[in-house]
Amino acid sequence: MTPRLSRRRFALASVAAILAPAFVRSARADEPMRLRLSLDTAPSHLRNVSMKDYLGKVEAASNGKIKTEIFESGQLYPDLEVGKALIQGQVEMAAPGSWTITGIVSDADCFQLPVLYGQPIDLIHRVIDGKPGQYLNAQIQQKLRSHVLGPYLDLGFQNWYSANKPIAGLADLKGMKIRNSGGAGQAWRARFLGAIPNTTAWPNVPLALSQGTFDGLVSSNESLVSAKLWDSGVKFALEDHQFIAEYIPLLSQVFWDKLSPDQQKMMTDVWAQNVPTYRANMAAAQTKARATLEAHGIKFSDPTPEQSAAERKRMVAEQDQMAKEIKVSPEMVKLIMAEASSGS
Numbered sequence: 001m002t003p004r005l006s007r008r009r010f011a012l013a014s015v016a017a018i019l020a021p022a023f024v025r026s027a028r029a030d031e032p033m034r035l036r037l038s039l040d041t042a043p044s045h046l047r048n049v050s051m052k053d054y055l056g057k058v059e060a061a062s063n064g065k066i067k068t069e070i071f072e073s074g075q076l077y078p079d080l081e082v083g084k085a086l087i088q089g090q091v092e093m094a095a096p097g098s099w100t101i102t103g104i105v106s107d108a109d110c111f112q113l114p115v116l117y118g119q120p121i122d123l124i125h126r127v128i129d130g131k132p133g134q135y136l137n138a139q140i141q142q143k144l145r146s147h148v149l150g151p152y153l154d155l156g157f158q159n160w161y162s163a164n165k166p167i168a169g170l171a172d173l174k175g176m177k178i179r180n181s182g183g184a185g186q187a188w189r190a191r192f193l194g195a196i197p198n199t200t201a202w203p204n205v206p207l208a209l210s211q212g213t214f215d216g217l218v219s220s221n222e223s224l225v226s227a228k229l230w231d232s233g234v235k236f237a238l239e240d241h242q243f244i245a246e247y248i249p250l251l252s253q254v255f256w257d258k259l260s261p262d263q264q265k266m267m268t269d270v271w272a273q274n275v276p277t278y279r280a281n282m283a284a285a286q287t288k289a290r291a292t293l294e295a296h297g298i299k300f301s302d303p304t305p306e307q308s309a310a311e312r313k314r315m316v317a318e319q320d321q322m323a324k325e326i327k328v329s330p331e332m333v334k335l336i337m338a339e340a341s342s343g344s
Helices: 003-030 046-061 079-087 106-112 121-129 131-143 184-192 202-210 221-226 253-258 261-295 305-316 319-326 330-342
Strands: 033-038 066-071 146-148 153-162 177-180 196-199 216-219 236-247 250-252 299-301
Touching (some): 033 046, 033 253, 046 066, 106 131, 106 236, 121 131, 121 236, 146 253, 153 221, 177 202, 184 196, 184 319, 221 261, 236 305, 261 299, 305 319
Parallel strands (some): 033 066, 177 196, 236 299
Antiparallel strands (some): 153 216
């Protein structure tokens, strides 16, 4: 080998070594960003259907620069644990029920306030889309290190369901062990009515119910249908619209900060454009689900508006003490009372 040839090869090798990191950085820059969504409900659940639709639209609008994956049925985390996963950056996206994050953001339990018991959906939307919702979002941003994508997704009104004991009114719940989805507010309402609260993660509900771990549960018509809980023994329902469950669309701050301003705007806009349809679909599904439950032999009871108003008044008398107990801040109570008063 001639000295000239050797020097040339050395020079080429040196240039390659210098340029290699740049090529690696360029290749990494061209790789799509990974967005994993964790849900603990089954693929047939309309939360899953809605979020899957959203992710598909995001992938398309990102021109392949964001690659989405959905992990369902608690494959990654149950909702009761996904808040911590968001804080730690272990998952990019989730849509947990507000009740599942109350251990971290206590004001997320505000939907349990007695003033909202049995109230119409329009009032609830004024609360979550208005100043109370903005106040809650600021706390979520700070405590969960997560970005709230936009308006919440309605799961639907929550009611009481029983495996064996008929429940024609709230008085029938006395002495029953009632499963709830989490949060001090649901436990407070059960105790207020003389029931015994139990918290069980949703993926474990069918087996626990069939084994008699609890006598009944708080949930929604659609959720019962998605899990076919008539097979687990549910026979009765009291549809009192005690509160409306809301899913909060969250992106980990770590992931959000990686997005360009244009990508952040795109994800925000796509959600805003589609959430009214998702909400309407969820409401229709709850109505359809009731018919499905009745077709499987579940007997429903419905309080009159006057009965609901009387029960709400009875609960509101203890609202201030209840708010202290479940750690909903005086400021949040004040904001929600203002919205409730403006609609009366």
